Amino acid sequence: MTQTFHEPSPSALMLLGERRDPLSERGVDCPGDLPAASDPDLVERARAAKEALGDRVFILGHHYQRDEVIQFADVTGDSFKLARDAAARPEAEFIVFCGVHFMAESADILTGDDQAVVLPDMAAGCSMADMANINQVDDAWAQLEEAGVASRTVPVTYMNSTAAIKAFCGAHGGVVCTSSNAEVALRWAFDQVGGVDGDGKVLFLPDQHLGRNTAVLQLGMELDDCIVWDPRKPLGGNTPEAVEAARMILWKGHCSVHGRFRRAHVDRFRAEVPGINVLVHPECAHEVVTAADFVGSTEYIIKTLDAAEPGSSWVIGTELNLVRRLANAHPDKEIHFLEDTVCFCSTMNRIDLPHLVWALESLAAGEVPNRIVVDAETQRLAKVALDQMLALPALNPAKD
Ligand code: 13P
Ligand code: SF4
Numbered sequence: 001m002t003q004t005f006h007e008p009s010p011s012a013l014m015l016l017g018e019r020r021d022p023l024s025e026r027g028v029d030c031p032g033d034l035p036a037a038s039d040p041d042l043v044e045r046a047r048a049a050k051e052a053l054g055d056r057v058f059i060l061g062h063h064y065q066r067d068e069v070i071q072f073a074d075v076t077g078d079s080f081k082l083a084r085d086a087a088a089r090p091e092a093e094f095i096v097f098c099g100v101h102f103m104a105e106s107a108d109i110l111t112g113d114d115q116a117v118v119l120p121d122m123a124a125g126c127s128m129a130d131m132a133n134i135n136q137v138d139d140a141w142a143q144l145e146e147a148g149v150a151s152r153t154v155p156v157t158y159m160n161s162t163a164a165i166k167a168f169c170g171a172h173g174g175v176v177c178t179s180s181n182a183e184v185a186l187r188w189a190f191d192q193v194g195g196v197d198g199d200g201k202v203l204f205l206p207d208q209h210l211g212r213n214t215a216v217l218q219l220g221m222e223l224d225d226c227i228v229w230d231p232r233k234p235l236g237g238n239t240p241e242a243v244e245a246a247r248m249i250l251w252k253g254h255c256s257v258h259g260r261f262r263r264a265h266v267d268r269f270r271a272e273v274p275g276i277n278v279l280v281h282p283e284c285a286h287e288v289v290t291a292a293d294f295v296g297s298t299e300y301i302i303k304t305l306d307a308a309e310p311g312s313s314w315v316i317g318t319e320l321n322l323v324r325r326l327a328n329a330h331p332d333k334e335i336h337f338l339e340d341t342v343c344f345c346s347t348m349n350r351i352d353l354p355h356l357v358w359a360l361e362s363l364a365a366g367e368v369p370n371r372i373v374v375d376a377e378t379q380r381l382a383k384v385a386l387d388q389m390l391a392l393p394a395l396n397p398a399k400d
Contacts, residue, residue, distance in 0.1 A: 030121065032362060032369060035354045042353045046072055049360035057363060058092035060085060060107070062099035063298040064319040064348040069098050069356055078299040079103060079159040080178035084390065086110050086117075094118060094363050097372070098351045100126045104372040105163040106176075109379045109386060117372045118363070120355035124347050126160055128283075131253035132206035134164035136231035140203070140251075141172070143235055147243050149201060154189040157205040158182075160255075163374045163382045165205055170384030174203075177389060179282050179297035182210055183218040184392045190219075201246060203229070206253030213282045213289045215248045223286070228252050257345045258283035261317040265338045266291040269315040273336070279304055280317035280338065288317060298322055308333055320344045 035042060050057065050072060060082050061073025070076060075085045079099075086095055086107035095117045097104040104119040111117060137155075144150040155174035157165050166176050173192060177185030186202060193200025196219055204211030208228055215221040225247040229236030235243060236252075243249070261284050269276050278292040279301055289295050294304055301318055308314065310332040316323045317338035327335040337343070362369040374382065 030355065030358060032358055034358050037352065037354050039354070042357050043068075045357045046353065046360060049357065049364045052364045053094070053360065055091065056093040057096060057360070058086075058089045058094070059096045060098060060103075062103065062348065063302065063322045064345050065098045065351060066321055066349060066353075067325065068353040069351055070325075072356060073098060078178065078180055078297045079106075080180045080297070080389075081299055083107070083110060083159070083178070083386070087390070090115070094368070096120065096356070096359055096363075098356065100124045100129075100345075100347055101372070102126055102129045102160055102162060105374050106159065106166070106382075106386060108372050108374050109163060109166075109382050116368045118359050118368065119351075119370050119372050120359040121350040121352075122370050124350040126347055128158075128160050128207055128253050128255045129162055132161060132165055132231070132251055134162065134168060137165055137168055137205065137251075140229060140231060140236060141168075144203070144243070144249075147235065147240055149243060152193050152199065153201040153203050153249070154192050155203045155205065156185055156189050156211075157385070158207045158210055161206055163378050166385050167378045167381035169205075170381035170386075170388075174385055175388040175392070176382075176385045179210060180299060181389065181392055181394075182214040182282065184394070185389060186214055186219055188388075188392055196220075201249055203249045203251070205251045207255065207283060208250035208252060209254055209258070209285055209289075210282050211248055211250045212286050213284075213295070216286070217289065217295070221247055226250055254285075255283040257319055257343055258317070259285065260341075260343055261285070261288045261338050263287040263291050265317075265340075266315075269336060269338070273313050273315070273334070276313040276315055276334075276336075277308070278315055278317070278338075284317050292317070302326065305330055305333070305335070319348065321348070 059072055059074045061070045061076045083106050087110040090112055095107050097107050097119050104117050108117040144153055155169045155172050157169045157176055159176055159178045175185050189202050190196045190200055212226050227238050227242050227246040228250050230252045258281055266278050279294040280288055280292040282295050305326050313334040315336040315338050320343045323337045359369055
């Protein structure tokens, strides 16, 4: 069966390379001598620097990274797997994180003080993580205390959040979750306040979609059990009665990449390709996830495609670097991308081969560039919530 994956148009790709995302950019230029992207020796330079560093360096690559970068990763994975892998490498002096800022922060928290975590480009942030800052979350919690519900509320933060918010969760009896363990994390959280059928609540940060999708589709709650908390409005834009009645208080955040997928895209593919399987990430809106056949983390998406029958048809709703790689890896399956236009994560794409070469060569020359350091108190509290996540039972190994 021919692969029918559609490439984005070159003009859209050019625009993508040039545009900036003001919500996510940290406005940090490379502080060193960045090699030119046109340097024909970049691959060889990366290989040589990595070889010179040997076991001193361990390179982690998130599934949304570019091909040119992922080829140098010692391990690839979703956020959960990469957090575990970082924690399991105490002998590596340098952890080079090819992913985004919040992932590198988590790696710093989970690794030893003698290990340096390096993010090749400091502008590799995450617009979703930027949608919740700690002052807003502290303020929301104070309002929940005043409303008399904080003692029955457990904060749960998606991995895609700052270390300060993970520390907030650690300080308030909460937990971190990722897209591959959100169900078990939410069950654990509700167990702390009387169980899923009790009157306890979860404050879910910062991705409203992962929170809603998990509560409704995996915990069996109603959409009405969920309210959205807008940090710019008093009581998050809710009445005191609505806050009292809610089971899930969903922070008003979302992923700008997955937010582009629409129910109409699913309907169009179903109409055009009979028997097509729809596979999406749980950061997609509820209307998209409920229209899909399969929902899971990036690791789950890869495993599902690996296990798929030759000749089967798939449309995938997640970041484009990963979908394009899957299409190339499975020429015996028909693989489509759920959107019409380019859908890369622009901040993930900040990590490119010139930045990786610069980071590796700097390390080989005895300098530690772009080190991510989380302060000791934030680390201590964030580690409580991260360790709680790593200790959760694997409820659904198929999605791990
Ligand atoms: P996972 O790799 O954990 O599925 O997360 C997707 C994502 O958006 C990472 O930023
Ligand atoms: Fe953040 Fe979305 Fe990019 Fe993931 S894909 S890093 S959630 S903006």
